[in-house]
Amino acid sequence: MTELAAMTPVPTAPKRIPTDWKSDLMQRRIRKRYASERRFRFIGLAAVSLSVAFLAFLLITMIGNGARGFTQTDIRLPVNFAQTSLMLDPTALTGPNAEAALAAANIQGATEEAAVAAFGPDGADYISDGAWLSVRAAIRKDPAILGKTVDIAVPASTHIDIAAKNGADPEIRAAYQKLEATGRLSTGFNLNFLTGSNSNDPTLVGIWGAFKGSLLTMIVTLLLAFPIGVLAALYLEEYAPRNRWTDLIEVSINNLAAVPSIIFGLLGLAVFLNVMHLPRSAALVGGLTLALMTMPVIVIAGRNAIKSVPPSIRDAALGIGASPVQVVFHHVLPLALPGILTGTIIGMARALGETAPLLMIGMRAFIPAPPAGITDPATVLPVQIYLWADEVSRGFVEKTSAAIIVLLVFLLSMNGLAIYLRNKFEQRW
Amino acid sequence: MTTNHKMIARDVSVFYGDKKAIDSVSIDVDMENVTAFIGPSGCGKSTFLRTLNRMNDTISIARVEGTIELDGEDIYASGMDVVQLRARVGMVFQKPNPFPKSIYENVAYGPRIHGLAAGKPEMDQVVEKSLRRAGLWDEVKDRLQDSGTALSGGQQQRLCIARAIAVDPEVILMDEPCSALDPIATAKIEELIHELRGRYAIVIVTHNMQQAARVSQRTAFFHLGTLVEYGETSEIFTNPRQEKTKDYITGRYG
Amino acid sequence: MSLLAILFLVLGLGLISWISARMRASRFVRGVGSDRPHSLPSYHGWYVGLWVTIPALLFLAVWASVSPGLISQAVLATPGAANLPAFGMERAAVLSEARAIATGAVHGGFHAQAASLAPAYRTAIMHYGLIGAAVTLILAFAGGAFAFTKVRSDFRARTRVERLVMGALLIASLIAILTTIGIFGSLVFESWRFFNMVSPLEFLFGTQWSPQTAIRADQVGSSGAFGAVALFWGTIFIGAIIAMIVAIPLGLMSAVYLTQYAKPSTRRWVKPILEILAGVPTVVYGYFAALTVAPALRDFAVMIGISNASSESALAAGIVMGVMIIPFVSSMADDSIAAVPQSMRDGSLAMGATPSETIRKVLLPAALPGVVGGVLLAVSRAIGETMIVVMAAGLAANLTLNPFASVTTVTTQIVQLLTGDQEFESAKTLAAFALGLVLFIVTLLLNIVALRVVKKYREAYD
DSSP: OHHHHHHOSOSSOSSOOOOOTTSHHHHHHHHHHHHHHHHHHHHHHHHHHHHHHHHHHHHHHHHHHHGGGGEEEEEEEEEEGGGSOOOOOGGGGTSTTHHHHHHHSOHHHHHHHHHHHHHOTTHHHHBOTTHHHHHHHHHHHOGGGTTSEEEEEEEBOHHHHHHHTTOOOHHHHHHHHHHHHHTOEEEEEOHHHHHOOOOSSTTTOOSHHHHHHHHHHHHHHHHHHHHHHHHHHHIIIIIOOSSHHHHHHHHHHHHHTTSOHHHHHHHIIIIIITTSOOOTTBHHHHHHHHHHHHHHHHHHHHHHHHHTSOHHHHHHHHHTTOOHHHIIIIIIHHHHHHHHHHHHHHHHHHHHTOOHHHHHTTTTSOOOSOOSSTTSBOOOHHHHHHHHHTOOSTHHHHHHHHHHHHHHHHHHHHHHHHHHHHHHHOOOO | OOTTEEEEEEEEEEEETTEEEEEEEEEEEETTEEEEEEOSTTSSHHHHHHHTTTGGGGSTTEEEEEEEEETTEETTSTTOOHHHHHHHEEEEOSSOOOOSSBHHHHHHHHHHHHTOOOSHHHHHHHHHHHHHHTTOHHHHTTOTTSBGGGSOHHHHHHHHHHHHHHTOOSEEEEESTTTTSOHHHHHHHHHHHHHHTTTSEEEEEOSOHHHHHHHOSEEEEEETTEEEEEEEHHHHHHSOSSHHHHHHHTTSOO | OOHHHHHHHHHHHHHHHHHHHHHHHHTSOOOOGGGSOSSOHHHHHHHHHHHHHHHHHHHHHHHHHHHHHHHHHHHHHSGGGTTSOOSHHHHHHHHHHHHHHHTTSOSSOSSHHHHHHHHHHHHHHHHHHHHHHHHHHHHHHHHHHHHHHHOOTTOOHHHHHHHHHHHHHHHHHHHHHHHHHHHHHHHHHHHHHHHHHSOHHHHHHOOOEEOOOOSSTTOOSOOOEEOOHHHHHHHIIIIIIIHHHHHHHHHHHHHHIIIIISOHHHHHHHHHHHHHHHHSOHHHHHHHIIIIIHHHHHHHHHHTTOTTOOSSOHHHHHHHHHHHHHHHHHHHHHHHHHHSOHHHHHHHHHTTOOHHHHIIIIIHHHHHHHHHHHHHHHHHHHHHOOHHHHHHTOSOOOOOOOTTSOOOOHHHHHHHHHSSSOOTTSHHHHHHHHHHHHHHHHHHHHHHHHHHHHHHHHHHHO
């Protein structure tokens, strides 16, 4: 302790002069420090508020634009079949050749004539290009109306539709007011938007086709990614020997989870389409591509869930003579399942919102009818949104936003379910 | 009340939520004295220590009742500035916690935020003085720019003491400062406490009774959140008034 | 017989064999000690069931991919196919039409020849379908019979089944490696073909980007230029500069506020809201950027006197991308700050530092490596992001510092190059793979560096 003793004499004065904390200088300084504290805190609050405000702004914009997409203006069009050029015999529509007869008749022309007759020379512009489909449906339902004069509700054209929702040029507003005066306009819920498919005419589009494509794609993705992901997670967490191969697998999975999604699209294009010659634009290929993208997410979530099952449970099971496979499938997997499911839902939600890789494999085609199977050409909701966003016609703006609302509702409920599961089953050992 | 006492605690109770952790403790702390808090683990001695510089404020559910005065000022009064309070009542923790900065910056941190040194030469002086007082200067003077986390455990703890000294406190609270150290490092810290005693009021929490006997002049024995006995160290260890204190000191429990 | 029918038949056989083997095994004498049957009855069931299904299904999978080739060979061998057009496109069209007629997908053909080939197709399909079904069923029965004879009291069915389970686990985890190899292999292969047409030096250092190559060989003046520097710059400008200027301060300060200042109840509400921001699909951000943000920014630019402001500006895409990245940066920063030991914070507060001084001078410097790692990951995500830039950033390859000008990015060009009607073999489409390779390598390096930084940082405090 000689060394210590040598240091003991303190070089400065033995009696300390205490710091005067009450001096003006100190008080000023402390006020400045508190001001900076408040400033810093305010900046933090502002950052959070700004982020939340941006989300709110985005949602409000989408809902504001999209809510109108769910409604549609209809015109009760008086059709006097006797005065149109329609050559259609009601009796022909009851026999076996009814469809052929309907297909041959110029219903579209007749519809436009009726519109002109009712609303003047511009009449044909007031009704949607697809208005004749409603007329055809009416004839099919009751052929007896041929030869009579009946009111048939047909969709209004985009211009009139927008004018009805308060947002058009003065010229079109004038036309709209003229129509409105006839009392033949009505705006109601647009059921066709939920049941229809893509179309060139914004008044006729629907999301069912794209939605069904999404559904088929997600089924393929889930069927592939979930079992593979869970099995791989089990292997890596429970059985994998510590060696170079295992490291390689782990590095692969971690990197795949961070690879940009568009790269998976390039993989799908090069391997699934050009090497394996699977059908282009099909839900099968989309599902395969997204499965490769989702699998690492499930593996990582699965490993974390499995890791959180305490070793004591494994020891207990092994102790009563269970084989390693029994330990895992009877004890570890059931306990880890909520965590795995949460990760799977989050991965699936991400896949559902994915656009870029599907563009690469051609799921951007114009699909006027919903796909019947996983090998049919299909599109998915996000791609449909992208395609509609590119359309020039103003009527598509509200339809795009409406489709976004539908997509967001699905994604948010999936994420909400995941958060709920996480909170409900979160277990602390 | 004599003005001789540096800190006076009266009827101090601490609650964590609904749970009462400290029950009505009254204690005085004097300048140029080392006061030791002893007791079995979980007895509330560390909790009480943390009320002395309001470190319990950082735990949102903690609530303090009673009064604690520093030089006659209530430290829980609304006019008391917690930042200045903590500069006047420094603290050294159980586990050495140097910041991941250089040795120099660790010591200079306090004077810098409180504006206690104007200019680099003065700061150099403060750093050297503090390191000298902490008995670390000769070991680190050639590598002041090395990271504080690269030192050995005992050196780290002395660095933390130097860091606390650098803001020129009046009271130094030490929360089991040697529990993470080996015997040789512990001996050095004890030596240091002895040196520092002449300038500060020191309060040390320890679970090591020999240490309390070695370094302190006064000892307080805590048990289950209450203060069982408080008096001269020699008195407590040789002639405890309470049966409980005697049992603890003779090793019946703890 | 259709593939699906055979599939269900095999699965049904598997179920039956599972049940019967299980019943048989359950009749074993229940001895004691070493006389006890080695495996539970259900393991015998699984053993037999798997022997029935797996070889049969493996064969079915191989057959399903081979038989279309065999069928068309058989059809081409018929005399009716002799006068097929030799030219590729039409020949393929006729064949696929004939197949469609044969399977009943369509009724009338566009090519007259298709209808005549249809019967040949129908017989070939029937023929090979029968062969496939027969072999599959034989395999199923043979496997089942083989396994069934093994079901004895001392047979270690459990060991066998578990070995198979382990095999399945291993294969599942190898798929990750296969995917990585697939990505790297296809990108390198297609890029190599691209670099046979365009010099890598021109690609990496050229500043001229106009990928319009001649569609017909006799077209003049459109040989295409593939200098990608402007693309790289646009990607960095939007993803690594503008987006980060938005995302780093907002994300970092949000994390600081939520971890250090906010009440637990506030934190419980705000964190999921920020997570929602991360869950919004990129196409929605893209639409928002193109529809709302970009026009507003252009008007703003014109107002402050920038005449050449584009409606597809780098700024619009960058800001919206930055907002998308906020939750990512915030959660990485959150983790890093949480990893700094509480004792650091206590140490600083006990010196009389204010919370903000503690955060700025102790917590953030200590958390810096983790934050830097998180930012690198965020950059890697931003430069690989596609939809926002496709919808809002434009196509003109400009080397500009003006944020109101239009720039293009690597991902935008990949989409652009691959979504037109193009022959796959052209330099234009192959260029997309070369761009993809660059993107893949850069994001990979960023991720490796970032993960290493973060890992090292975590170890420092463990």
